[in-house]
Amino acid sequence: MLKHTLAAVAATLSMAGAAFAQADFPFALDWKFEGPAAPYFAAIDNGHFEEAGLAVEISAGQGSLDAIPKVATGAFPVGFADINSLIKFLDQNPGAPVTAAMMIYDKPPFAIVGRKSLGVEMPKDLEGKVLGAPPPDGAWAQFPAFATANDLDVDAITVEPVGFPTREPMLAEGNVDAVTGFSFSSYLNLVRLGVPEDDISTILMADHGVALYGNAIIVNTNFAADNPALITGFLEAVAAGWKDAIADPASAIESLVERNPAADADLEQRRLELSIEANVATEYAMENGMGGIEADRMEKALEQLAETYEFQNEPDASLYFTDAYLPDASARMLK
Numbered sequence: 001m002l003k004h005t006l007a008a009v010a011a012t013l014s015m016a017g018a019a020f021a022q023a024d025f026p027f028a029l030d031w032k033f034e035g036p037a038a039p040y041f042a043a044i045d046n047g048h049f050e051e052a053g054l055a056v057e058i059s060a061g062q063g064s065l066d067a068i069p070k071v072a073t074g075a076f077p078v079g080f081a082d083i084n085s086l087i088k089f090l091d092q093n094p095g096a097p098v099t100a101a102m103m104i105y106d107k108p109p110f111a112i113v114g115r116k117s118l119g120v121e122m123p124k125d126l127e128g129k130v131l132g133a134p135p136p137d138g139a140w141a142q143f144p145a146f147a148t149a150n151d152l153d154v155d156a157i158t159v160e161p162v163g164f165p166t167r168e169p170m171l172a173e174g175n176v177d178a179v180t181g182f183s184f185s186s187y188l189n190l191v192r193l194g195v196p197e198d199d200i201s202t203i204l205m206a207d208h209g210v211a212l213y214g215n216a217i218i219v220n221t222n223f224a225a226d227n228p229a230l231i232t233g234f235l236e237a238v239a240a241g242w243k244d245a246i247a248d249p250a251s252a253i254e255s256l257v258e259r260n261p262a263a264d265a266d267l268e269q270r271r272l273e274l275s276i277e278a279n280v281a282t283e284y285a286m287e288n289g290m291g292g293i294e295a296d297r298m299e300k301a302l303e304q305l306a307e308t309y310e311f312q313n314e315p316d317a318s319l320y321f322t323d324a325y326l327p328d329a330s331a332r333m334l335k
Contacts, residue, residue: 025054025234028079030067030215032060033260035271036184041255043241052233058259065089068218072098077223078234080104082138083216084305087320091312097221100321102235102291104242105214105279107206110139112146113186114178114201115171121201123150123208132162132176139180142205142212145304149209168193178203184274188267204278211300213293214279219325228325236327239290243334246281249273281334289332293321 029037040058043049049056061067064081068089071079074097083100090096112131114120120129123146133140147154160176168189170176179186183202190200206212217238224231245252253269280290295317302315326332 024057025049025078025230026076027056027058027234028061028067028070028076029058030061030064030079030081033058033256033263035253035256035268035273036275038249038252038256038268038272039241039245040238041241041259042244042252043237045255045258046241046244048237048240048244049234052230052237054230054234054237056234056237064215068098071218071220072096074220074223077220077227078231079218080215081218082108083213083320084108084138084142084301086216086218087302087305087315088309090319091309091315094313098218099221099319100216101219101224101231101323101325102217102238103213103293103321104216104238104290105275106282106285106290107204107279108212108214109182109184109275109279110142110146110205110210110212110214111181111183111186112139112178112203112205113171113181113183113190114203115174115195115199116201117199118174118177120178121203123152123203126178127153127156129177130158130160130175132160132167132170132179134164134167134180135161137164137180139182139205141308142210142304143180145212145307146205146208146210148307149304171195183278184271187274188271192267202278211297211304213298213301216321224325231325232327235291235325236331239327239332239334242280242290245272246276246334249276286334289329290334291326291332292323292329 027040044056064085067079067081068086070076086100119125162170167179167181168186171179172190172193172195183204187200187202191197217235219231249269249272253265253272256268257263257265298317302317
């Protein structure tokens, strides 16, 4: 069905590109208006998109599998999505006009979140323990690669399938010793349940042998080819928005709350700060500017992805990411 949809809209993409260039420039998020989305609203309020000649309109999403087709079909010229989901999408839909153009989460938020009081601080501590994992969870999907990288005896780990709503409550109550989840989300959920912060251990998979990248700005390749300057301007404005958010998270959250008045400003600022610390302002990004990737790491990431996903076609990193539209590194520095 999706392949038919892609074919049906292909002929209209160049017309859509012209319309986007002249009017609002829609941007599809993968999720709700929460803390990590604040830098994009800061980029609007601080005039960065306007300087690039863009009137950006941001739409909330329902996950990467919602954002990717929106961009692939040309409904949106740009979006924000998990690159691992994009890789699988392109493997299943060869030739779809979508690729990643700027890495935002240099380290993905896939994590094991445990409690020190229950004996979980390092990967090996999981042996002999109970791990709560929602079957559809993105972090759980990466667990085999994490286990291989850390030489874990998986037979010594009891995996308890749990639901998303019960995951952190079960850990807070001590019914499981650790859970799989997104680092900033599970951490904050536990804090809200009354678990002391100094009792929470966040084992980020990216810090323990998992080479996968995380969420990236994705572009419709037909639109980008016709409008390269607009895409580069958009990416430069995104970098500026993140730089602003890193320098002044509270101000960025004000921009978010304007669009989502029901948001808990303190909670979302903490969520933003956690994502900056663990996922965005990494050593690589701070030294090289945000947005790029390392070829050797991407090749290793594809090998690890193949541990949990059977590719229908030969993996090709050039299909999943391009640096052709990235602005100069000086325009992507975060400090």
